Amino acid sequence: MYDYIVVGLGVAGFSFLQQLEENRQNYIVFDNQSQQSTRIAGGMFNPVILKRFTPAWQAAQMLPYALLQFKKAELKYQNQYIHYIDIYRKLTGIEEQNNWWVASDKPVMCDYMHQITYEKIDGIEAPFGFGVLKGTGIVNVSALLDDVQNELKRRNLLRNEYFDYEQLHIHEKYVGYKDIKARKIVFAEGYGLKNNPFFKDLPLMGTKGEMLMIETEAQIPYIVKSNVFIAPNVVKKGQYYVGATYNWNDKTNLPTPQARKHLEEKLSRLLQKPFRVVLQKAGIRPTVTDRRPLAGVHGRYRNLGVLNGMGTRGVILAPSIAKQLFGYMEFGMTLPKEIDIKRFEPV
Ligand SMILES: Cc1cc2nc3c(=O)[nH]c(=O)nc-3n(C[C@H](O)[C@H](O)[C@H](O)COP(=O)(O)OP(=O)(O)OC[C@H]3O[C@@H](n4cnc5c(N)ncnc54)[C@H](O)[C@@H]3O)c2cc1C
Structure with missing residues (x-):
């Protein structure tokens, strides 16, 4: 039994995996490279909107944590990303x-x-x-994802395939998928969320x-x-x-x-x-109508989480939003209303 299945290995999925590692949770990852947002992003981090010279939402507050998380990855993989x-x-x-x-x-x-x-x-x-x-x-996110992928492959924790939502069986205390059982599942599919029957109605x-x-x-x-x-x-x-x-x-x-x-x-x-x-x-880019990230759990199936909506600033936002989602799913911490998918109920 795994603690988590994570679907999607862009910057959002990677950031959630960091939370899992830091909290000694075990996991398995699915990714089929159907979305490219993180891979082709410039990877720039800049908390100022350069058109109007105004602060981007929460960017200055979240940037130090993002840099800390990418720094930890640099130490782990012995590579420079920042x-x-x-x-x-x-x-x-x-x-x-x-x-x-x-x-x-x-x-x-x-x-x-x-x-x-x-x-x-x-x-x-x-x-x-x-x-x-x-x-x-x-942040050279593409190099970072290459290193993460290689490590996951080595540890046999990466399934390079489409996650077929129809084969997910949801039970009260766990989910089942093919030969796998996990306590919870987190979907971080970027724009691929549109194919996800559990969260497809979110306004991505x-x-x-x-x-x-x-x-x-x-x-x-x-x-x-x-x-x-x-x-x-x-x-x-x-x-x-x-x-x-x-x-x-x-x-x-x-x-x-x-x-x-x-x-x-x-x-x-x-x-x-x-x-x-x-x-x-x-x-x-996984952009949302109100320009805020999407984090939370399914209204009916509480062991299904979603981490998405990083929009144009995935590098700065993903690490902090992943931390908030993990705190919410594991420790019952409050999710800020602005990012909680409950703002779009019913899901
Ligand atoms: C041209 C461009 C430039 C950008 N420049 C910047 C920038 O400079 N700075 C910045 O911070 N942001 C930038 N962004 C935005 C940034 O790329 C996004 O905010 C971020 O990458 C979103 O990450 P994600 O992990 O949510 O999604 P993604 O990177 O799209 O990752 C989702 C992953 O889920 C996988 N997946 C989806 N469905 C399934 C399924 N059913 N089964 C298995 N796998 C699945 C996909 O293959 C993919 O690997 C840019 C975006 C674009 C397009």
Whole structure:
């Protein structure tokens, strides 16, 4: 008998596994790579909304815990995932410069938003300078998931297959699935939740995002944000991540020529040096109508949990929300109303 079955090994599933490990629970994981959100994410962590210079929901509060959890993973797997890189927000005029100063004086924001600089960045013109954000960076979540997967495979704890919901048998004190019994099950399937008969009515919208990997001679040591992000590929010098698009209609993981054109056009306005696209990828962000995560247990079957809705900020949110869900499922701790799926009753 396992303590938990976990369905989904994106950043949400990984964060829940960390809670299980820390609390000496045993588990088995199902993942079939049908969703790609974590794998293709830029992995950026930044608690400031760079369009309006406002704080992202709970991000500054949750970021230290997220970094602590990723640091623990670094120690465990003897690999580097966290890369601190300043973000340079290209400013568009005097008004934005003023807005930057006003915002950077506010509590919390002042920890991240620093000076305006006129530093020259290779290939990028910025007559009004850049607002500099510090304490930001990239978590190489893809490398992290590779390491976690390898370890789980080695320990025979990963089933690389589709979790077939119809074969789940729910009993009062445990669940049964094929040859497996577990006290509880947690679903962390990202947009795959739409196929889950127990939680499919939750208002998960899904927002498709596409990104490009490019090569250029320009040497850009920071993450630069203008109408797109350009961020150094932390594992390959000379390559840069460019993203991302937002599409609320298309729910496939397929890259499209439209998104490529859109990103290339935006990048051409930002980067005054030639570039070459070497990769294009697409995934569905698990976004929710009210833009808050989804955590909780099924209204009728209390041994079925859900961890989802990380939206555009999985790296910052997932570790804390996983901790809150585990505390709720094991110790009866209260889930904050904003993330509890009860706000959408009945489920
Ligand atoms: C282009 C793009 C850029 C992004 N950039 C950033 C960024 O810079 N920073 C940031 O914090 N966030 C970013 N995000 C958002 C971030 O990717 C998400 O918030 C996060 O990855 C969601 O993680 P998840 O674990 O909930 O879902 P997923 O990563 O989608 O993982 C779900 C897993 O469940 C598995 N699964 C689903 N159903 C089943 C089933 N029935 N059986 C077996 N396995 C199943 C899937 O195969 C998948 O591995 C970006 C997203 C996109 C698309």
